[in-house]
Amino acid sequence: xxxxxxxxxxxxxxxxxxxxxxxxxxAQPIGSYVPVVQVGNVLFTSGALPVKDGKLEHTGxxxxxxxxxxxxxxxxxxxxxxxxxxxxxxxGGLDRIKRIIKLxxxxxxxxxxxxxxxxxxxxxxxxxxxxxxxGRHARSxxxxxxxxxxxxxxxxxxxxxx
Amino acid sequence: xxxxxxxxxxxxxxxxxxxxxxxxxxAQPIGSYVPVVQVGNVLFTSGALPVKDGKLEHTGxxxxxxxxxxxxxxxxxxxxxxxxxxxxxxxGGLDRIKRIIKLxxxxxxxxxxxxxxxxxxxxxxxxxxxxxxxGRHARSxxxxxxxxxxxxxxxxxxxxxx
Amino acid sequence: xxxxxxxxxxxxxxxxxxxxxxxxxxAQPIGSYVPVVQVGNVLFTSGALPVKDGKLEHTGxxxxxxxxxxxxxxxxxxxxxxxxxxxxxxxGGLDRIKRIIKLxxxxxxxxxxxxxxxxxxxxxxxxxxxxxxxGRHARSxxxxxxxxxxxxxxxxxxxxxx
Numbered sequence: 001x002x003x004x005x006x007x008x009x010x011x012x013x014x015x016x017x018x019x020x021x022x023x024x025x026x027a028q029p030i031g032s033y034v035p036v037v038q039v040g041n042v043l044f045t046s047g048a049l050p051v052k053d054g055k056l057e058h059t060g061x062x063x064x065x066x067x068x069x070x071x072x073x074x075x076x077x078x079x080x081x082x083x084x085x086x087x088x089x090x091x092g093g094l095d096r097i098k099r100i101i102k103l104x105x106x107x108x109x110x111x112x113x114x115x116x117x118x119x120x121x122x123x124x125x126x127x128x129x130x131x132x133x134x135g136r137h138a139r140s141x142x143x144x145x146x147x148x149x150x151x152x153x154x155x156x157x158x159x160x161x162x
Numbered sequence: 163x164x165x166x167x168x169x170x171x172x173x174x175x176x177x178x179x180x181x182x183x184x185x186x187x188x189a190q191p192i193g194s195y196v197p198v199v200q201v202g203n204v205l206f207t208s209g210a211l212p213v214k215d216g217k218l219e220h221t222g223x224x225x226x227x228x229x230x231x232x233x234x235x236x237x238x239x240x241x242x243x244x245x246x247x248x249x250x251x252x253x254g255g256l257d258r259i260k261r262i263i264k265l266x267x268x269x270x271x272x273x274x275x276x277x278x279x280x281x282x283x284x285x286x287x288x289x290x291x292x293x294x295x296x297g298r299h300a301r302s303x304x305x306x307x308x309x310x311x312x313x314x315x316x317x318x319x320x321x322x323x324x
Numbered sequence: 325x326x327x328x329x330x331x332x333x334x335x336x337x338x339x340x341x342x343x344x345x346x347x348x349x350x351a352q353p354i355g356s357y358v359p360v361v362q363v364g365n366v367l368f369t370s371g372a373l374p375v376k377d378g379k380l381e382h383t384g385x386x387x388x389x390x391x392x393x394x395x396x397x398x399x400x401x402x403x404x405x406x407x408x409x410x411x412x413x414x415x416g417g418l419d420r421i422k423r424i425i426k427l428x429x430x431x432x433x434x435x436x437x438x439x440x441x442x443x444x445x446x447x448x449x450x451x452x453x454x455x456x457x458x459g460r461h462a463r464s465x466x467x468x469x470x471x472x473x474x475x476x477x478x479x480x481x482x483x484x485x486x
Contacts, residue, residue, distance in 0.1 A: 031279060032286035033301040037263045039204055039322045042363055044264045047302030101361045102368045106304045109470040117355060117472050124356035139357040140371030140480045142430045143470025146271040146305025148279050156302045160363045193441060194448035195463040199425045201366055201484045206426045209464030268466045308433040308467025310441050318464045 012132045013095065019130055020094050023085040027054065035086035042101070043090070043159050048082040049151040050075040058152040063113025067152055073122035076105060079155035080123035084130075087159065100127050100137040102158040108151060109143030116141040123155055174294045175257065181292055182256050185247040189216065197248035204263070205252070205321050210244040211313040212237040220314040225275025229314055235284030238267060241317035242285035246292075249321065262289050262299040264320040270313060271305030278303040285317055336456045337419065343454055344418050347409040351378065359410035366425070367414070367483050372406040373475040374399040382476040387437025391476055397446030400429060403479035404447035408454075415485065424451050424461040426482040432475060433467030440465040447479055 029035060029046060037044050050058040062072035088094050105120035107113075120141040127135035137157075147154050191197060191208060199206050212220040224234035250256050267282035269275075282303040289297035299319075309316050353359060353370060361368050374382040386396035412418050429444035431437075444465040451459035461481075471478050 029301075031283050031301075032290040032298060033265070034298045035300070037261065037298075037300040039261065039263050039320075040202070040364070044300040044320065046300045047304070099361070099363065101363050103357070104302070106302075107470075111469070112474075113470055114472060114474045116470065121355050128356040136356060136358045136361075138359070138361040138368040138370045138480075139353075139355075140428070140430075140478060141472060142371070142468050142478060143472075144304050145273070145307040145469040146269075146275055146278065148276060148303060148305075150274075150276045154302065154304055156300075158363075158368065191463075193445050193463075194452040194460060195427070196460045197462070199423065199460075199462040201423065201425050201482075202364070206462040206482065208462045209466070266464070268464075306466050307435070307469040308431075308437055308440065310438060310465060310467075312436075312438045316464060316466060318462075 012130065016094055016130050020088060023081065023088050026082065026085045026089055036090040041161050043087065043161060045083050045086055045157045047154040047156045048079045048086065049148060050078040050153055051082055052078060056149050056151055059150045060152055061108045061110040062119055062152050063110035069115055069118055072107065072119035072152055075153040076120050076122035076155060077126050079153050080126050083155060083157045091161065096161050097131065097159050098162045099134050099160040100131060100157065101160055103137050103139045104156050105139070105141045106144045106147060106154045107141065108147045108153065113143065116143050119153065174292065178256050178292055182250060185243065185250050188244065188247045188251055198252040203323050205249065205323060207245050207248055207319045209316040209318045210241045210248065211310060212240040212315055213244055214240060218311050218313060221312045222314055223270045223272040224281055224314050225272035225277070231277055231280055234269065234281035234314055237315040238282050238284035238317060239288050241315050242288050245317060245319045253323065258323050259293065259321050260324045261296045261322040262293060262319065263322055265299050265301045266318050267301070267303045268306045268309060268316040269303065270309045270315065275305065278305050281315065336454065340418050340454055344412060347405065347412050350406065350409045350413055360414040365485050367411065367485060369407045369410055369481045371478040371480045372403045372410065373472060374402040374477055375406055376402060380473050380475055383474045384476055385432045385434040385437070386443055386476050387434035387439070393439055393442055396431065396443035396476055399477040400444050400446035400479060401450050403477050404450050407479060407481045411483065420485050421455065421483050422486045423458050423484040424455060424481065425484055427461050427463045428480050429463070429465045430468045430471060430478045431465065432471045432477065437467065440467050443477065
């Protein structure tokens with residue numbers, strides 16, 4: 001009797017599982033809003049900040065004396081991790097994500113700092129690393145003059161689920 | 163013969179009806195855009211400003227000498243009222259709203275003002291007051307350097323309808 | 325035997341075809357993102373910049389000495405053209421667009437420049453010119469302190485397809 005092959009298992013899925021186990025349980029937002037809202041098979045996330053272990057890890061304007069482009073990129077990656085933590089908490093598992101649809105990245109920017117796309121690549125690259133082709137998203141990256149608690153980056157996502 | 167009970171009537175619905183009767187009829191936007199566009203059962207609103215009786219009520223950067231956090235919060239609440247006025251005009255009645263999906267709040271921010279979330283709570287709290295659990299939304303709050311007509315806040319919504 | 329009339333052909337469709345032939349083939353974005361993502365019958369575009377022939381055509385803050393409102397409007401129009409170029413490349417033809425749902429326009433703004441709506445009209449007017457009533461969209465226009473490569477405007481769209 002022929003054995004049924006195991007379901008297709010991509011390297012991405014292993015990477016995703018390993019990554020998922022590192023995700024913190026997110027704190028609930030303070031206020032009248034929630035981290036994730038679903039409509040049909042589309043999820044909208046709230047703007048996430050570069051928080052780690054309950055502490056805002058990256059503050060200040062990117063491109064200023066104290067916040068390099070590289071730190072900005074780390075901040076954007078951390079925002080993406082927090083968005084994914086919120087999505088994991090909502091969905092149960094990140095394998096329910098079918099596609100990353102859209103990213104909007106707001107970069108707290110020093111005057112004459114114009115590398116917002118390079119900053120938000122910190123988030124975009126992580127998503128493609130984790131989800132492969134399904135992680136490729138539409139994106140806007142803009143520079144703003146102020147973010148909550150002086151965070152260096154704020155990031156929101158729209159994703160499709162199975 | 164058994165009588166059919168009246169449809170469930172929540173306190174929120176009373177509050178919503180009372181609120182609805184206070185909403186102004188919105189002016190049409192000047193230009194090639196419209197206040198609300200529907201796709202499937204999802205509505206996207208245009209960015210609303212803190213206008214009252216046809217006059218921009220809150221101008222200037224929140225956190226500056228002349229615009230306190232509390233005034234910013236009032237501005238955000240007024241933006242939400244104007245969004246809801248546009249939705250009411252489009253839908254006929256706010257009871258057709260099933261869920262507030264997403265809020266994006268742009269706060270005209272003075273340098274070193276980092277309390278954008280507290281400002282946008284003026285909108286978020288109103289929505290939960292009116293719609294209860296269905297009013298809880300995903301949200302981004304960001305600080306910007308300039309808004310149309312020097313408005314203190316601009317707010318847009320995505321909502322789901324029945 | 326009765327002949328079947330040709331399909332309805334509106335002046336907009338002629339204008340659209342003529343416009344389409346002028347659209348450049350867009351360059352792929354540099355990074356892990358893509359110009360357009362589809363979910364159901366809705367397309368989200370990445371933020372487009374006022375690029376022409378591979379060169380950023382409009383830089384600097386609108387309302388500053390070197391960038392007039394009129395130049396800002398041209399920049400917004402060019403952003404819209406680039407969004408539409410991306411949509412054309414994705415869809416094959418712009419006649420597959422059923423409705424322009426939403427525009428978000430970020431205007432690199434000089435201090436005390438508050439005419440972001442007049443700037444973004446450069447994009448909105450083009451869309452209505454091309455798509456007629458189906459081109460009327462919801463819209464937010466905000467002022468920001470910095471955009472990628474010091475672009476004067478960044479614009480993103482949400483559209484519905486047939």
